[in-house]
Amino acid sequence: MTPLQTLGERGLIQRIQQNTPAPKQPSTLRGIGDDAAVFTLNDQIIGLLTTDLLIEGIHFDLTYVPLRHLGFKAVAVNVSDIAAMNGLPTQLTVGLGLSSRFTVEAVDELYAGIQAACEAYNVDLVGGDTTTSRSGLVIAISVVGQVAQNKITYRNTAKPNDVICVTGDLGAAYLGLQLLEREKQEYLANPDMQPALSEERAYLIGRQLRPDARTDMVHELRDLDVLPTAMIDLSDGLASDLLHLCTQSGTGAVIFDENIPIDDQTYLAAEEFKISPLTAALNGGEDYELLFTVPPQMFEKLKNHSRITAIGYMTNTPDQIMLATKAGQQTPIQAQGWSQ
């Protein structure tokens, strides 16, 4: 008997992928291995399907996560997978496992967050399953989405010399988590304390508790007539997710440390926690921004966009990701990311 730990989560997923037979349904266009599965809808439109499982004590800590934010986030992380295929969500189901300590009001709060996200991302809550859970809260969300056949973006189609772009800024969600965890420890040590979370930290905490899926960028890319060659959402951290793009595309990458977009608040909090802001950006995870590649000539259309940053370029050295400093020095980087 082999304990699961010897394989690790990545190893387990690889094992499941390898043991899964190739799709047989004519309507299945892409199975396991991208942000969402892909199936035929009609001549112009492609269907997308993604699912995520959030478990109390693993993915969230109800001592500091408000249920309304949790409901919103549970939807957003799935919608983010649809956005990573350059698609928009249409239908959503919610499976909910509830322990008996939950109140009706608590369920109402959770659903208020789910519905706020459905509103924000223009997706219909169409079904689900509600059941008892012996221990904590379990949230299973599946989302169906759509994308025009000629607009879908996979992970395995980046090309050498493509410009690597990210939306927004990175590392903030990770530092938000550090702030919340510290607050929790202080509260446990002294339950009478007043919350010390200052207003200035609201951005970081918001990025952790209530991340946004970048469907706005899907719209903007359409409006700018920019079609990425490949795209993924940043859930595990830039290093890990960029490695996915590279491995699946058969490319390597060079990224410039100076170019990685990091918010001022992230810098400040990183200093406080004695964490390198670059490490937070590379390995922190949960930013739910989009990472995509475009041919150099197409980047012209994006270079003045305030929320899109070019951070490097794809190379033809498979799987090798180099971090380049201002001084021109290049060091290979390892993906760490989350293992949940």
Add this chain to the structure above:
Amino acid sequence: MTPLQTLGERGLIQRIQQNTPAPKQPSTLRGIGDDAAVFTLNDQIIGLLTTDLLIEGIHFDLTYVPLRHLGFKAVAVNVSDIAAMNGLPTQLTVGLGLSSRFTVEAVDELYAGIQAACEAYNVDLVGGDTTTSRSGLVIAISVVGQVAQNKITYRNTAKPNDVICVTGDLGAAYLGLQLLEREKQEYLANPDMQPALSEERAYLIGRQLRPDARTDMVHELRDLDVLPTAMIDLSDGLASDLLHLCTQSGTGAVIFDENIPIDDQTYLAAEEFKISPLTAALNGGEDYELLFTVPPQMFEKLKNHSRITAIGYMTNTPDQIMLATKAGQQTPIQAQGWSQ
């Protein structure tokens, strides 16, 4: 604060339904309230989406449920929802929460069952999510399916005088559960005992551990050119699921106790457990057979089918389900069903 128990699962689902806004996406044809959600695929074909959450200690007991059977069942119960819409499954995602006590071999067994079901029902495993669980095993499955636009069967379209039909036989899964539970208690009392489950009980235990979704009946109904006016799958028990059909269709029903199909083994085991076989059939649940209605003239095509039984007819007395005896006496029946 209101404890969840005061509302009950049914009450909670109603509350969620009432709080859910009407669908806004043009592609959403039907939201919450049927066996599966319904969305546009193309001019001829309609898409179906359903999800189920299975939690250890609530839906299954790993002391007597083999993981391979559990994997199969987890797929079958979802496929059954697609069959209830007169559709066939095409794509499936699996979300898995695993506690650290699981071994790699155990996960392989579970997936072997999932893959056997994918093979049996001709559906592609296209994605999912694997994560740690703090306590027990959590399985979240979502299935996408298809049905021709002119063949879909909803719950709310049965008409008075329609003949009520069921496939297969009822109550066996419930008695299989009783056998397994008794075995477990005896084993806990005396761990050295030899299993006393005789070969003859294999049918009942099989119906509990590894139920089949009735996609075969979907094919047969097509071949016979029979289109039900309404259909639902029997997961909660005949009384409860028939009440769903009636409530949503604005009808009542009369069913004949003599006509309810019950296997000989179910009769024998019911006697042993001092349970009324009729009660097992009406309230036992988990049979995953199909319950459907057809206009009287269409029933002609089905009357010689060995696996389809007419058990009664729809009336125009809303929500009233009467059980009629041979002697002609009618008594109202209450839906009990499972509350999980």
